[in-house]
Amino acid sequence: MAAAMPLALLVLLLLGPRGWCLAEPPRDSLREELVVTPLPSGDVAATFQFRTRWDSELQRKGVSHYRLFPKALGQLISKYSLRELHLSFTQGFWRTRYWGPPFLQAPSGAELWVWFQDTVTDVDKSWKELSNVLSGIFCASLNFIDSTNTVTPTASFKPLGLANDTDHYFLRYAVLPREVVCTENLTPWKKLLPCSSKAGLSVLLKADRLFHTSYHSQAVHIRPVCRNARCTSISWELRQTLSVVFDAFITGQGKKDWSLFRMFSRTLTEPCPLASESRVYVDITSYNQDNETLEVNPPPTTTYQDIILGTRKTYAIYDLLDTAMINNSRNLNIQLKWKRPPENGYIHYQPAQDRLQPHLLEMLIQLPANSVTKVSIQFERALLKWTEYTPDPNHGFYVSPSVLSALVPSVVAAKPVDWEESPLFNSLFPVSDGSNYFVRLYTEPLLVNLPTPDFSMPYNVICLTCTVVAVCYGSFYNLLTRTFHIEEPRTGGLAKRLANLIRRARGVPPL
């Protein structure tokens, strides 16, 4: 099938100057960064961004040469005359109340919105072809995007890059909420990176840890940007972003210290040789005031302060291109540790295992005075195996009552009592000092109505089958084995027939 090729027979006359002239300097650059943000609830958010900037005009037809910018996306831009493309795959929901505002949020499922150039004549046809081609590149079911789930927003989704005029006729937007993100979508996304998960920050992108999170969002953004401050020429910018939120309980087993190894099961070994900038930023804002609460290891050499999303934040910078930080012998494993547990108290949660152990949730909380504290838990209902149902399944299933144990401060200080001397109702609980007393309260049990199957279906099936079989077989048997005998026509009233019946029962010949 494959063969080596002897060239001796063929002599090519290659005219023209010798091909030894120097190649042009590279016209694209790569920057990568990772932002690690500890969240107020004890979780950790990590946001990767890989930005490739390509100084070229993609509009002309002809030969195109790609270096860092991936060829698959470059061909898309030139073939479908795109101005901007934004595609994201997300699993989970960013809880702004607990986690704070996000850098870039994306809807759950798959979202695609595209601005076409003004030269496109049939936008809908290009949109259909583009979504089909993208579904092939990213191994996702984007081919389900058609006119039933595409809209043309008239006011929002203005172009994020350079734009001369915005005629919303060239904008298309579609969301597929049912789309599930999995490793199949991550792998082609990683293949578009120049260093391709072998060096630099992309080493940390391992699928088994990235999908073990409460929120996972990966996106591709292509837009034209200014090449310099005066904006004399245009470059194409490709940003690949990936945001994940690691849950303290699922990933961290409840402990509040994080490290890169704990999160990604990898450490940073070497920088990507193709990147002009490769940095890790760690958010040390709220813990900068009292330095004892959060400890970051290795200690940062430089910090960066700016107003991000409306608030002033401080970031510690780790530069991978700095050989003092990382070289062949040292890996970079950034560790965050909470020295003092945060004010929220202690929470211990043990998830359930099916048919082995139940959920256990223990919380140590301080209730503020004159207030109401609500604790809420989300749960999903599941179906059991059909033999595990009780005989009265429609009654519901019980959830055991909750327990509240509290040390209530006493209005009047009590004296410590001698165990044997005091009456029995006073010596139920041991008391350490007289200023508070111990009390344990219970709530009512919870009766939950779970989905029950229709238990009458087996009976229905058996009845129907037996009826059909009986009718068919019975008729056949009847027809095959019926014998005929002659019978006298009856002449007589009802009384005579009854008398004959009685006579036959007695054994006497009938009338």
Place this chain on the structure above:
Amino acid sequence: WDYRRALPYLAFFCLFFFKMEFRSCCPGWSACCLPFSSCYFLTLPDKMKIKCRFQKAYRRALDHEEEALSSGSVQEAEAMLDEPQEQAEGSLTVYMISEHSSLLPQDMMSYIGPKRTAVVRGIMHREAFNIIGRRIVQVAQAMSLTEDVLAAALADHLPEDKWSAEKRRPLKSSLGYEITFSLLNPDPKSHDVHWDIEGAVRRYVQPFLNALSAAGNFSVDSQILYYAMLGVNPRFDSASSSYYLDMHNLPHVINPVESRLGSSAASLYPVLNFLLYVPELAHSPLYIQDKDGAPVATNAFHSPRWGGIMVYNVDSKTYNASVLPVRVEVDMVRVMEVFLAQLRLLFGIAQPQVPPKCLLSGPKSEGLMTWELDRLLWARSVENLATATTTLTSLAQLLGKISNIVIKDDVASEVYRAVAAVQKSAGELASGHLASAFVASQEAVTSSERAFFDPSLLHLLYFPDDQKFAIYIPLFLPMAVPILLSLVKIFLETHKSWKKPEKTD
């Protein structure tokens, strides 16, 4: 909805036409006397015969031609003989020179030029006519269609046997091709590789593709891939202190790389990949060994219908005093020589069988001789006609077997168009108009495929008659049984009651 347009059945046999014109500058020669038949048969393995016909035209050489033919060397003569208008595809001009002319070297009897011209030396001999006739036939066959070219073109349609399996299969005929040059750098920490691919494409590849433009649309791309490894670990040869890849390992090299190459998302044409691999520092230098164990001269190999791979070793002198990464400038001349040769092989532009004592001229600056393009167009036309005919015949057979398929009007019009194009193409081939025959054959393939793969053919396919029975029988049969039995009983009773009066009578 259930009607089908009647489809024509066609029989197809092929006839080739080849025009030769003789210009003689020897006195006393007349080509009419040359005794070679103007019609011969090419036999293909499936006992298929293809008829080829020559048309001869003869005239004496004009003055300027005589002057050109008496110049010193063949190349000068070629330059002076440049026709004001291009000769038509599929034709050949043969010049006869005298026995003692010094145009050709003394021992060479004939010469094949790059632009559909040939020069044959005449001799004075008793058997002159026969010998010259044989030489002319050999030259003509070298420059036109031969059996192996046809067999390679029809390799997909002929039955598999030992004879066809040895032929290297050229690319399937298609409306266009996309050529991608990729530079693989698995070790960017050690090698900082630069290649002037834009200039090389402009200088070397684009002229070749322009010469081939009659055969299809071509587009060229290039990319650089980092951290792309070959899937095979090369072995170390201590004798030459270099690494080598065995010939048996070569088929396993392509698959792991192909996932990074990025299949073309934006076009429907087949992709030809040409990879230039700069081996990593730990495995330098890397050579490819052929089956005898000797390193291949060009350090490259190609895979039919896919593309080619060349290994470019960095000169060890560049490592001496420099710190990593080392800057490497790729010598594009060497690389493009190999890639263009591989491109020719992939297209099936093989070396012609040069007759003995014949001088073959060097190629033109584009790397392609005009009559090689003619051979390619002939082969492609035959392949297209065979594909179109096979597709239409399969469609007809399918319709014969499954009567449930609906043929709509547009599918029927595509079939008619395909049949008309096939007939036109065969007719043009028979009359020698190669370019229009090729265009018609491409149209035939497109129309036939569009008709065969139309999605409306499957619309009502999965409702065959036996399924209709399977739905209704379980319902009606049990109900029908007692009814039938009672009908039988009634019939028997009436029959008995008819018989009874007869009996009593």
